[in-house]
Amino acid sequence: MRVMAQLAMVMNLDKCIGCHTCSVTCKQAWTNRGGTEYMWFNNVETRPGQGYPRQYQDQEKWKGGWQLNRRGKLTLKSGSRLKRLLNIFANPDLPTVSDYYEPWSYDYDNLLSSPAMDTTPVARPKSLITGENTKITWGANWDDDLGSGPEQVGKDPLLSRLSEQVKLEFEQTFMFYLPRICEHCLNPSCAASCPSGAIYKRAEDGIVLVDQDKCRGWRQCVTGCPYKKIYFNHKTGKAEKCTFCYPRVEVGIPTVCSETCVGRLRYIGVMLYDADKVLEAASVTDDKDLYPAQLGVFLNPHDPRVVAEAERAGISPEWIQAAQDSPIYKLIVDYQIALPLHPEYRTMPMVWYVPPLSPVVDVLSETGHDGEDARNLFGAIDALRIPVEYLAELFTAGDVGPVRAALQRLAGMRAFMRSVNLGEEPDPAIAASVR
Ligand code: SF4
Ligand code: SF4
Numbered sequence: 212m213r214v215m216a217q218l219a220m221v222m223n224l225d226k227c228i229g230c231h232t233c234s235v236t237c238k239q240a241w242t243n244r245g246g247t248e249y250m251w252f253n254n255v256e257t258r259p260g261q262g263y264p265r266q267y268q269d270q271e272k273w274k275g276g277w278q279l280n281r282r283g284k285l286t287l288k289s290g291s292r293l294k295r296l297l298n299i300f301a302n303p304d305l306p307t308v309s310d311y312y313e314p315w316s317y318d319y320d321n322l323l324s325s326p327a328m329d330t331t332p333v334a335r336p337k338s339l340i341t342g343e344n345t346k347i348t349w350g351a352n353w354d355d356d357l358g359s360g361p362e363q364v365g366k367d368p369l370l371s372r373l374s375e376q377v378k379l380e381f382e383q384t385f386m387f388y389l390p391r392i393c394e395h396c397l398n399p400s401c402a403a404s405c406p407s408g409a410i411y412k413r414a415e416d417g418i419v420l421v422d423q424d425k426c427r428g429w430r431q432c433v434t435g436c437p438y439k440k441i442y443f444n445h446k447t448g449k450a451e452k453c454t455f456c457y458p459r460v461e462v463g464i465p466t467v468c469s470e471t472c473v474g475r476l477r478y479i480g481v482m483l484y485d486a487d488k489v490l491e492a493a494s495v496t497d498d499k500d501l502y503p504a505q506l507g508v509f510l511n512p513h514d515p516r517v518v519a520e521a522e523r524a525g526i527s528p529e530w531i532q533a534a535q536d537s538p539i540y541k542l543i544v545d546y547q548i549a550l551p552l553h554p555e556y557r558t559m560p561m562v563w564y565v566p567p568l569s570p571v572v573d574v575l576s577e578t579g580h581d582g583e584d585a586r587n588l589f590g591a592i593d594a595l596r597i598p599v600e601y602l603a604e605l606f607t608a609g610d611v612g613p614v615r616a617a618l619q620r621l622a623g624m625r626a627f628m629r630s631v632n633l634g635e636e637p638d639p640a641i642a643a644s645v646r
Pocket of ligand 2: 229
């Protein structure tokens with residue numbers, strides 16, 4: 212056993228209201244310089260949707276991307292050896308700026324100075340970089356609040372895979388928000404793909420950083436990160452990414468996104484894990500085994516043997532205590548209500564999500580309306596407005612079992628607390644499920 216400590220985050224998606232405060236405050240703190248205009252270290256996507264950059268989840272689109280072979284080594288996905296070698300230098304599989312977005316405002320003069328017309332004048336989009344009127348075709352969260360529907364099939368690869376199984380008529384439409392930062396992966400493919408060795412994972416807390424002096428601007432990290440959470444600064448010629456606000460966490464204050472989150476949905480904590488098991492877990496054959504495999508990497512911080520090994524590994528008593536007190540450990544391991552984002556990318560992501568439960572469909576009265584009473588939901592998880600299958604594509608490589616179990620527990624907890632708050636006797640079956 213080789214114990215290491217990792218800062219991690221869990222986001223409770225039921226609480227996200229899509230206000231983008233986290234994105235704006237992060238941008239103000241970290242990417243308000245020239246060359247970083249298009250970068251959002253934190254972004255909030257509407258699901259279903261294309262994401263940011265556009266279609267980042269379509270791993271086939273980035274054909275030159277990297278994948279782990281059975282021995283846990285990163286290799287380019289396709290092509291002959293020579294082609295793969297050439298690929299390292301040519302690096303053609305990068306999102307373009309139009310897949311991210313170009314910052315724009317509106318040409319309000321068009322409104323104010325327009326002559327009398329038959330139709331109402333419109334304010335045209337105007338590029339904030341070139342100052343020209345432009346035909347903007349994409350922006351971060353461009354598909355905000357569109358929800359599911361036949362027109363989203365083909366744009367959201369997850370929805371496209373499920374279009375046969377998931378009903379997409381108007382009455383069944385669904386949407387929710389997914390805030391995203393760098394995953395500070397246990398097995399970061401950005402670091403593995405950097406020819407200059409400029410990306411490193413800090414031993415003390417697992418934060419993944421780019422050494423700006425060593426970076427030579429190869430951009431292999433952009434290709435290599437399946438979450439597309441590392442960006443190229445076109446002014447400095449260097450890669451940049453979320454730093455988990457390390458100057459803040461080093462002095463004991465939370466990340467900017469956590470501190471300013473309106474929904475208070477971000478939990479930060481310390482996880483202890485067995486570094487010797489990471490590559491083995493990342494290399495399991497079946498994608499559906501990756502979520503349990505990653506769970507198996509985490510160590511119980513209350514186990515005296517783990518504590519002794521952690522002390523031997525030089526982890527400070529404060530950090531061991533933080534791991535023991537961590538809400539993250541409880542949400543991920545004890546209750547198993549937090550799940551990893553796309554474990555099939557095999558980088559062992561460390562930002563996990565409590566899947567959204569609401570809105571609750573009133574399944575007992577069979578009206579199909581959204582219901583308030585979570586007792587109706589308990590035992591009827593498959594009747595949720597947000598299809599379990601869609602959540603499974605996001606969080607468990609398509610395995611609906613763990614998602615259903617997490618939602619069941621959340622529904623039970625909601626019903627239990629409602630009974631307690633109303634002074635009612637909780638349903639014994641529900642009470643048993645939350646204990
Ligand atoms: Fe690297 Fe991407 Fe993982 Fe962040 S999410 S650590 S940039 S591979
Ligand atoms: Fe969601 Fe919080 Fe970000 Fe608002 S600040 S979009 S509630 S994560």
